[in-house]
Amino acid sequence: xxxxxxxxxxxxxxxxxxxxxxxxxxxxxxxxxxxxxxxxxxxxxxxxxxxxxxxxxxxxxxxxxxxxxxxxxxxxxxxxxxxxxxxxxxxxxxxxxxxxxxxxxxxxxxxxxxxxxxxxxxxxxxxxxxxxxxxxxxxxxxxxxxxxxxxxxxxxxxxxxxxxxxxxxxxxxxxxxxxxxxxxxxxxxxxxxxxxxxxxxxxxxxxxxxxxxxxxxxxxxxxxxxxxxxxxxx
Amino acid sequence: xxxxxxxxxxxxxxxxxxxxxxxxxxxxxxxxxxxxxxxxxxxxxxxxxxxxxxxxxxxxxxxxxxxxxxxxxxxxxxxxxxxxxxxxxxxxxxxxxxxxxxxxxxxxxxxxxxxxxxxxxxxxxxxxxxxxxxxxxxxxxxxxxxxxxxxxxxxxxxxxxxxxxxxxxxxxxxxxxxxxxxxxxxxxxxxxxxxxxxxxxxxxxxxxxxxxxxxxxxxxxxxxxxxxxxxxxxxxxxxxxxxxxxxxxxxxxxxxxxxxxxxxxxxxxxxxxxxxxxxxxxxxxxxxxxxxxxxxxxxxxxxxxxxxx
Ligand SMILES: Nc1ncnc2c1ncn2[C@@H]1O[C@H](COP(=O)(O)OP(=O)(O)O)[C@@H](O)[C@H]1O
Ligand SMILES: [Mg+2]
Numbered sequence: 001x002x003x004x005x006x007x008x009x010x011x012x013x014x015x016x017x018x019x020x021x022x023x024x025x026x027x028x029x030x031x032x033x034x035x036x037x038x039x040x041x042x043x044x045x046x047x048x049x050x051x052x053x054x055x056x057x058x059x060x061x062x063x064x065x066x067x068x069x070x071x072x073x074x075x076x077x078x079x080x081x082x083x084x085x086x087x088x089x090x091x092x093x094x095x096x097x098x099x100x101x102x103x104x105x106x107x108x109x110x111x112x113x114x115x116x117x118x119x120x121x122x123x124x125x126x127x128x129x130x131x132x133x134x135x136x137x138x139x140x141x142x143x144x145x146x147x148x149x150x151x152x153x154x155x156x157x158x159x160x161x162x163x164x165x166x167x168x169x170x171x172x173x174x175x176x177x178x179x180x181x182x183x184x185x186x187x188x189x190x191x192x193x194x195x196x197x198x199x200x201x202x203x204x205x206x207x208x209x210x211x212x213x214x215x216x217x218x219x220x221x222x223x224x225x226x227x228x229x230x231x232x233x234x
Numbered sequence: 235x236x237x238x239x240x241x242x243x244x245x246x247x248x249x250x251x252x253x254x255x256x257x258x259x260x261x262x263x264x265x266x267x268x269x270x271x272x273x274x275x276x277x278x279x280x281x282x283x284x285x286x287x288x289x290x291x292x293x294x295x296x297x298x299x300x301x302x303x304x305x306x307x308x309x310x311x312x313x314x315x316x317x318x319x320x321x322x323x324x325x326x327x328x329x330x331x332x333x334x335x336x337x338x339x340x341x342x343x344x345x346x347x348x349x350x351x352x353x354x355x356x357x358x359x360x361x362x363x364x365x366x367x368x369x370x371x372x373x374x375x376x377x378x379x380x381x382x383x384x385x386x387x388x389x390x391x392x393x394x395x396x397x398x399x400x401x402x403x404x405x406x407x408x409x410x411x412x413x414x415x416x417x418x419x420x421x422x423x424x425x426x427x428x429x430x431x432x433x434x435x436x437x438x439x440x441x442x443x444x445x446x447x448x449x450x451x452x453x454x455x456x457x458x459x460x461x462x463x464x465x466x467x468x469x470x471x472x473x474x475x476x477x478x479x480x481x482x483x484x485x486x487x488x489x490x491x492x493x494x495x496x497x498x499x500x501x502x503x504x505x506x507x508x509x510x511x512x513x514x515x516x517x518x519x520x521x522x523x524x525x526x527x528x529x530x531x532x533x534x535x536x537x538x539x540x541x542x543x
Contacts, residue, residue, distance in 0.1 A: 050426055074432035086427040088420050099420050099431045102413050151432070 001026045001186050002047065002078075002155055007056035007066075009039075009046050015054070016042055017210045024155065029177070029187040031197045031218065033231065034207035040190040041083050043207075044157050047188075048080040049073050060155070075103045077154035081161060083190075085144040089133030093124055096132050096143050100150030109152065117146040120176055138169040145176060149185075156180065157188045162196070174200060194231040198222040206231075241383040246506040247499060248387065254498020255395040256456055259402060260471060261478030261490035263449035269422035269485030270442040271327075273337045277318075277345035279471030281447045284348055285311050285454030286463045287356060293363040293458075300363050301393060304455040308448040315447025318344060319440050345468060352465035361463040365390065368459065394456035401452055402491065405445075409487070418442055422485060450475070470514075477517055481524045483531020492532045496520070 002024040009017035017039050024030045032040050045051045047058055049070030058066040060076060068076075079100075087096050097117060101110045118125040121142040127135060132143055141161060148156050158177065162170040174196050181187050181200075191197040198204055201218035206227060214224060221227055228234040235243075260282065267275045285307040292298040292306060322344065326337050370389035374381050409415035420428040421438040428435050450471075478497055482489025497520060504516030528535060 048430055050429060069434075070429040071432050071434050074430065080430045082427065082430060086424055086430075088423040088427065090423055091416070091419060095416055098413070098416055099428070099433070102417060103432045107413070147431070 001061060002188065003059040004043070004047065005057050005059070007043075007046060007053035007058065009042055009051055009053050011042075015210070017046070017053075019056070020207070020210070020212055021056075022205045022212060022215070024186055024188050026186055027181070027184065028202045029181050029189065029200055031201035031204040032188070032190045032207055033192070033194050033197060033204055033221075035231075036192065038207040039210040040207055041159055042210075044080060044082075044159050044188070044190060047157065048078060074106075074151045074153075077151075079148040079151045079153035079156045081144050081148040081156065081158045083159035083163070085140045087132040087140055087143055087147070090131060092129050092131055093135070093143055094128045096147050097150050100147035101152075103151070106151045110150070113150050113152060117149055120149075120179065121146060138165050138172075141165060141169070141173060145173070149180070153185060155186045155188065157190070159190045160192060161189070162191065162193045170196065194227070195222075237383050241385065242506060244383070245385055246502050248385065249391070250499030250502030251495060252388075252391045252395045252498070253502060254495035255398045256453055256494075257474060257478060257498045258491045258494025259398045259453040259456070260450050260475045261482060261494045262402065262405065262487055263446035263453070264475040264479050265482060265485055265487055265490040266418075266442055266449070267446040268479055269487075270418060271323075271337075271439055273323075273341065274476060274479070275443075275446065276338060276341040276472055276476075277348065277468075278446075278450055278475045279473070280345035280348040280468030281311055281315065282450045282454040282457070282471050283352060283463070283465065283468040284314065285451035286458045286467070287352060287361075288451075289455045289458050290356075290361050290363055290463055293365075300365065300455050300459045301397065304397070304452050307455050308452040311451030312444040312448035315444040316440050318447075319443035323443070324436070324439070345472065349465050349468055356465065358465055362461075363458050365459050388460070390459040394460060397456055398453065401449065405449065406487070414441070418445075474517065477521045477524070480521060481528075481531060483533030486531065486533035489531045489533035496532070 004020060004022050006019050006021050007017060008015060008019060020043060022030070032043065034040050042051065046053055049065070049068055053066050057064055060078060065073060065076065088099060091099070097114055098110065101107055101113060106113065123139060124142055124146060127139060132140060135143065145161065161173050161177070165173065170193065177187060177189065178200055189197060189201070198218045198221060204216065204218050204221040205212050206214040206221060214221060214227065222232070260278070264275055264278045267273070288307040288310055289300045289303040292303045293300055323337055323340060326340050367389050372387045372389070374383070374385040409419060417428065417433045418438050418441065420431060420433055421435045425435055474497065478490055478493040481496060482493030497517065500520055501513045501516055504512045524531065
């Protein structure tokens with residue numbers, strides 16, 4: 001479904017991604033793991049068109065998207081739940097959800113999708129008229145995930161959804177991600193929370209200093225000696 | 235306080251609020267542009283001047299009432315704003331320049347060119363639209379025979395105020411309830427997140443500049459029946475819009491409304507109690523006071539209230 005082929009990405013003159021390739025097949029949960037600064041967010045931003053690869057290509061459902069304007073990608077079926085939530089703080093929960101469904105069939109099915117989001121996160125229903133800037137961190141993350149789902153994506157990308165959340169909320173978010181995949185949505189997840197991520201991932205790629213250093217099935221990567229010492233602290 | 239003093243005070247407050255409503259409309263336009271594009275549009279007053287000349291032209295040529303010229307001048311200013319944004323400001327925004335303020339400097343240039351063009355076409359003579367209702371007013375004693383004080387409400391000022399309020403409400407509806415309005419607000423609040431949601435932020439910038447220009451254009455049509463017109467009038471209104479934007483809290487429409495009303499009332503008070511000539515000084519005092527005492531603008535105070543509860 002998503003094919004990233006040999007991309008290089010730079011910020012100005014500073015190259016941070018080197019010849020990275022990976023793929024996500026339909027129905028999979030694929031994890032990109034790596035330390036802070038490894039380049040995980042940069043890769044997701046490149047997939048969603050906020051950054052352009054200097055080299056290489058990105059295909060989605062067989063067609064190239066690395067030259068497509070960022071704002072067209074949501075219509076193609078890619079949702080990106082960015083690092084740090086990036087909600088619209090001066091808008092209510094409902095309005096933030098609205099912004100997830102501005103286009104096409106998502107627009108037509110807005111109220112129906114909103115219901116599914118509220119069923120997934122019942123707390124949001126109580127807060128729907130509240131400004132997002134005044135929500136707790138966990139609630140904000142729920143809105144961010146919900147806003148991503150509002151576009152009825154075929155591929156949803158999560159950038160560190162568990163960052164800064166209490167353990168119980170981390171559990172809830174991971175639970176929701178497995179439910180999302182059960183609904184048939186393909187998931188690409190970026191995390192530093194390696195243990196829980198590998199537990200739900202079909203396959204994983206390990207990123208170090210902008211390069212893929214290891215890839216394999218989730219359990220396989222979790223069993224790797226290097227991963228154990230460097231990321232799992234075993 | 236004697237009843238004569240009370241009369242003066244109330245009359246001053248009424249004029250201040252009416253003026254403030256118009257100021258709010260001018261301020262909202264600049265605030266919208268500020269919010270979405272992160273630049274201060276220093277051609278704002280000059281755009282209003284252009285709209286006023288349009289209204290003036292329509293009045294002299296076709297005897298079109300200035301209030302009706304809103305329907306022509308505002309769309310015309312929308313188009314002018316769109317063209318300015320697309321062909322002048324956007325290209326400069328794209329250039330990675332040493333001076334991040336380049337676009338602001340550009341708007342100053344646009345303002346100067348507009349003012350000069352107006353001088354070329356219309357000379358620097360003072361113009362006005364002598365409408366026959368210019369001095370019409372309602373008096374309190376007409377409604378309340380035994381009233382101990384006398385207050386008057388100018389007909390054109392009231393109409394201008396009411397139209398300004400109606401436009402503001404329509405704008406609020408647009409921003410709050412339509413998807414395009416939400417897209418504009420999203421762009422203002424987080425450009426990249428808006429892109430991820432599928433918002434064509436480039437188009438939103440163009441629409442916003444057009445909308446801000448149309449709003450100040452409408453304000454121009456509301457001002458001309460009660461004001462006069464000359465090519466350099468823009469600078470003064472740019473300053474007014476700027477003060478309101480700072481006073482309201484950069485980028486907040488509610489703040490701009492409150493800021494406009496405060497400035498209108500304050501100017502009216504200075505004019506009554508310190509003399510006409512002091513109004514610009516009062517404006518300056520408010521500006522400095524806002525920068526020092528409420529750096530986040532009125533909107534930061536409103537917000538603190540909300541969180542305090
Ligand atoms: N906007 C930026 N400008 C310049 N360098 C950046 C920017 N964002 C990230 N970087 C750099 O790119 C590298 C990868 O960052 P990032 O993709 O955010 O890593 P991760 O998400 O894995 O923590 C880091 O060295 C970081 O300092
Ligand atoms: Mg990151």
